[in-house]
Amino acid sequence: MLPLVLLLPVALLVPLQYLIVLGAQLVYLVWVLPCQDARDTADVLRSLADPAVPAEQRARTARAVAGLHGRPVVEALVQTSADAEPEVAEAGLETLCTIWRRDGVVGEDLLLKLDPQAQDRVRALGVRVRSPW
Secondary structure, three states, X not given: OHHHHHHHHHHHHXXXXXXXXXHHHHHHHHHHHHHHHHHHHHHHHHHHOOOOOOXXXXXXXXXXXXXXXXXXXXXXXXXXOOOOOHHHHHHHHHHHHHHHHHHOEEEHHHHHOOOHHHHHHHHOOXXXXXXXX
């Protein structure tokens, strides 16, 4: 009987350990992974403007972010569309057109940051231009 009484506290710790492990996994899923994804996305967007990154890779990246949503993505692509490398600038503008065609609306402040030829190209998409104010 005495060995069973000694094992009782250990037996009570097993469910507690299970809850601790489950809680750690939930924290990882809810907090750590989204934060890491945000950091990875920010790194990718920074690489779009980095002249040390080869132009071909920046153009590929600009096309790859078309599925992402959010103002930081669009702002990075607006900057990319003014890149000195024509391949990168064209990829950025193509991606912007894809995003704005899908959304059906473009912010006037972002549109005005583009060069006049690119503005005409975006307006030709038939998207609605809205004022940010």
